[in-house]
Amino acid sequence: QLQLHESGPGLVKPSETLSLTCTVSGGSITSSTYYWGWIRQPPGKGLEWIGNIYYSGSTYYNPSLKSRVTISVDTSKNQFSLKLSSVTAADTAFYYCARRGNPYWFDPWGQGTLVTVSS
Amino acid sequence: QSVLTQPPSASGTPGQRVTISCSGRSSNIGSNSVNWYQQLPGAAPKLLIYSNNQRPSGVPDRFSGSKSDTSASLAISGLQSEDEADYYCAAWDDSLTVYVFGTGTKVTVL
Numbered sequence: 001q002l003q004l005h006e007s008g009p010g011l012v013k014p015s016e017t018l019s020l021t022c023t024v025s026g027g028s029i030t031s032s033t034y035y036w037g038w039i040r041q042p043p044g045k046g047l048e049w050i051g052n053i054y055y056s057g058s059t060y061y062n063p064s065l066k067s068r069v070t071i072s073v074d075t076s077k078n079q080f081s082l083k084l085s086s087v088t089a090a091d092t093a094f095y096y097c098a099r100r101g102n103p104y105w106f107d108p109w110g111q112g113t114l115v116t117v118s119s
Numbered sequence: 120q121s122v123l124t125q126p127p128s129a130s131g132t133p134g135q136r137v138t139i140s141c142s143g144r145s146s147n148i149g150s151n152s153v154n155w156y157q158q159l160p161g162a163a164p165k166l167l168i169y170s171n172n173q174r175p176s177g178v179p180d181r182f183s184g185s186k187s188d189t190s191a192s193l194a195i196s197g198l199q200s201e202d203e204a205d206y207y208c209a210a211w212d213d214s215l216t217v218y219v220f221g222t223g224t225k226v227t228v229l
Contacts, residue, residue, distance in 0.1 A: 039164075046121055047156075047164065047207055049218040062217050096163055104211045104218055105154045107166035107175060 002027040004097050004110035012091075012117050018084040022097030022110060029078045030055040035100040038071060038082045040093040043114075048093075052100050053080055087117045122147060123208050123221035130227040131198045139224045141191040141208030147219055151211045153191040155184055156220075158205040167206070168193060195226070203228045 008020035022036070029036060038050040051061035053071045061069045070083040084091060094114050098106035124142045131137040141153065155168040166175050168184035171191065181202075183194045191210075195202055208221035 046223050047209075047220040049220070063215070064217075101169075103152045103170060105166055105169040105209075106156075106164075107169075109163040109165065112163045 002099065002108055004099065004108060006095060006097050006110045006113040008113060008115070010114060010116060012087055012115060013119050014088055014117055015086055018082070018087050018091060018095075018115055018117070020082045020095055020097075020113065020115070022080050022082075024078045024080075024099075029073065029080065030075050033101070036073070036080045037098050037100045037106060039096045039098060039106065039109075041096070041112075042090075042093045050082065050084075050095075089117050091115070092117045121222045122212060122215070122219050123210065125206075125208060125221040125224045127222070128225045128227065130229055131195075132229045133198055133200065135198045136194060136196045137198055137226060138195075139193045139206055139208075139226070141193070141221050143189050143191070143210060143219075144212075144214075145189055146214035147189075147210045147212040148186060148191055149189040150213050153184065153186050154209045155182075155191075155193045156207045156209065158207065160204065164207065198228055200228045202226060 003025045005023045012018045035052040037052040041047050051071050053059045068085045073080040094112040096109050096112045098109040152170045156164040157167045158164045171186040172184045181197050206224045212219045
């Protein structure tokens with residue numbers, strides 16, 4: 001059964017870079033059928049798609065975050081990662097990684113990790 | 120960036136049928152398939168319906184989805200206490216070039 005697990009610092013200072021890694025188990029990240037994505041959710045609020053990556057390294061980002069987002073993949077570790085630069089308190093959220101299928105849907109999701117931006 | 124509008128809340132008694140609407144535009148629901156996600160309290164979202172009306176393996180057939188023009192609906196028949204959760208619709212938006220989620224609906228079982 002495919003599982004995803006997010007890891008990374010739970011606290012990031014304003015203006016710094018948020019870095020998270022998603023480890024995929026129970027399946028290969030190099031599957032030609034799927035992309036891999038990041039979604040976030042501020043506490044008590046709705047969901048926001050951040051971006052996707054294919055195992056080849058091809059990416060697509062939410063235009064509203066594009067200038068600050070980098071998603072990368074490490075096929076040797078079956079992992080993909082998120083970097084979000086110049087963070088502010090507005091970036092405080094639960095960050096989820098998920099597998100993206102076609103047409104556009106996300107399943108399964110990781111359990112999520114809360115990242116708080118605060119000095 | 121929630122361009123998909125849902126009612127903030129819905130409720131019903133056990134056994135009842137509850138329907139949640141999702142209103143969009145020609146650039147999202149009108150052009151692309153709709154998905155529904157269930158988020159139980161304190162948990163990650165889970166795919167409930169994909170491609171407008173398809174259920175992933177393991178999702179009870181009490182859940183059903185439909186789409187018409189620029190709107191979609193999720194129906195829960197035979198409501199159960201464990202269905203108490205937040206529900207989000209979602210679709211790709213061709214104009215914004217973003218995967219957009221709905222505003223979310225909290226379902227309460229009375």
